[in-house]
Amino acid sequence: MSHSWALALCWFLPGLAVGSFLNVVIHRLPRMLTLDIAAQPYNLARPGSHCPHCQTPLTLWHNVPLLSFLWLRGRCASCHAPISWRYPLVEAGNALIWMACGMLLPMSQPTSLAAALAWAFGGSLLLTLAVIDWETTLLPDSLTQPLLWLGLGVAEMGWSGLSVSSALWGAMVGYSSFALIAFVFERVTGQEGLGAGDFKLLAALGAWLGPLPLIPLVFLAASAGAGVGLVLRARGQLREGRYVPFGPFLALAAMLLVACGPSEVLHWIGLA
Template identity: 55%
Template sequence: MLSTLEWSAAVLLGLLVGSFLNVVIHRLPTMLQRRWEVECAALRGEEPPAQPPYNLLVPRSHCPACRASIPWWRNIPLVSFALQRGRCAACGTRIAWRYPVVELACGALFGAAAWRYGVSYPALAWAVWGAALLALAAIDWDTTLLPDDITLPLTWAGLIGAALGWTGVPLADALWGAVAGYLSLWSVYWAFKLLTGKEGMGYGDFKLLAGLGAWLGWQALIPLVLVASLVGAVVGLVLKATGGLREGRYVPFGPFLALGGLLVWAAGPKTLLTWLGLPA
C-alpha cells in the first residue's frame, strides 16, 4: 500500500525531473543543430566552426532575454514561477507558461506511476517513459524534430523492461510491437509519397511509434494511432480555422502519438476502442 509520504516523494521527484526536461526541450534541438554543422563541415573537409560549450549542463540556467544567471532558489519547480509571478526576477520579462506546465505534467506522471505500481522498478520505468514522451512531444511541437537521442533509447528500454518483467508486456509482444510500430508508419509514409510526391511525416514518427509498441505491445498500436489521428485532425482543423497553422501548414504528429500512448497506458487498449465506438 502506497503511503501519502511515498506518493508525495514521487510527485516531488517528478517536478524536479520536469524542471530538467525544460532544459532538454530547450537545448537539445540546438545541440543537434551544432552537431550537424560539425558533421557537415567534416564532410566538406573544413574545420568545424568555433563555438562555446553548449550542452545540458553548460552554460548555467539563465534568462533568454537578459542572459542573467538563475540561482537555484529561483529555479524551484512551480514555486519560483509563482513567487516571481511568471516573470524574470532580473529584467521582468514574462516567463513562458510552458515551464510550469511541463513540471506539473511530469509530477502528475510520476505520481500516477507510483499510485499504480507502488514503490518499485516498474513505477520508475513507467515514470521515465512518461517523461521521455513529454520531452518528445514538446520538442516535436516546437521544431518538428523527434531526436534519435530519445526515441532510440526509448525503444531499447521498452524491450529491456519487457525482458525484466517491469512493463508487464511479454517480450514477444514488445518485440512485435516495435516492429509493427515502425513498419506501419513507414508503409503509410511511402504510400503517401508515391501517390502525392510529398512527405506526410518524418522518420522520427516511425521510431516513436516503434518505441511505444515496445512499451505497450502490438495490441496497443491500433487504438493508439486512431486516437492520435483523431485528436491530431481536430487540432489541425482548429488551428486552420483560427489561422494558427505554422509556415508550411502542417501539424507535427509526434505529440498526438505521445498522447495516444499515455491514454493507452492509463486506460488500456480495449477501453480506448470502446470510447471510440469500436469493437474491443
C-alpha cells in the same frame, strides 16, 4: 490517508525536479542538434541556466520548480521578461506522471519500485519528445531510442505484462506500418506526411504496448491531430508551410491508452 499523501509527495517532488531538468533538455537538445555551436561549449550542463532575454544567470532559488515561477509571477527577476508557461506546465505534468506511475501501477499489477521508476522515466521521455516535437517538429533519436530500449527492457523484466516477443513485434509493426503509410502518402501526394522520427516513436510505443494496441493508438492520435490541425487552420494559426506535428498526439494517445489499460481498450473495440 496521511500515508497515501506521503506516498504521493514521495513521487510528486522527484517528478518536479526531473521535470525541471526536462525543461533544460527541451530547450537545449534541438539547439544542440541543429545549431553549429563550435565557438563555445553548449550542452545540457553548459552554459549555466540564464534568462534567454537578458542573459542574467539564474540563482539556485530561481531554479526551484513551480514555486519560483509563482513567486516571480512568471517574469524574469532582473529584466521582467515573461517566462514561458511551458516551464511550470512541464514540471507539473512530469510530477503528475511520476505520481501516477508510483501510486497506480502497484495496484494494477504486482510490481516493484524499479518497475514504477522505469515507467516513470518512460513517461518523462515521452513528455519530452511531445513538447520538443510540438515546438520544433523534431523527434531526436537520442530520446526515441532510449524509449525503445527501455520498453524492451521493461518487457524483459515482466513489468509491462508483455512477452519480449510481443514487445519486439510491437516495435517492428510500429516502425514498418508508418514507413509504409509514409511511402504510399508520398507517392500519392508528392508531400512528406510522416517523418522518420514518427516511425521511431511508434516503434518505441509498440515496444511498450505490443502490436495490437497500436491500432486504437494511431486512430486516436490521427483524429485528435486532424481536429487540432483544422482548428489551427481555421484560426489562421498554422504558419505557412508548417504542419501539425504528429508526435504530441501519439504521446497523448499512448498515455491515455496506458491510463485506461490497453487490454481493456482492445476489449471495448472488439479486437480482443
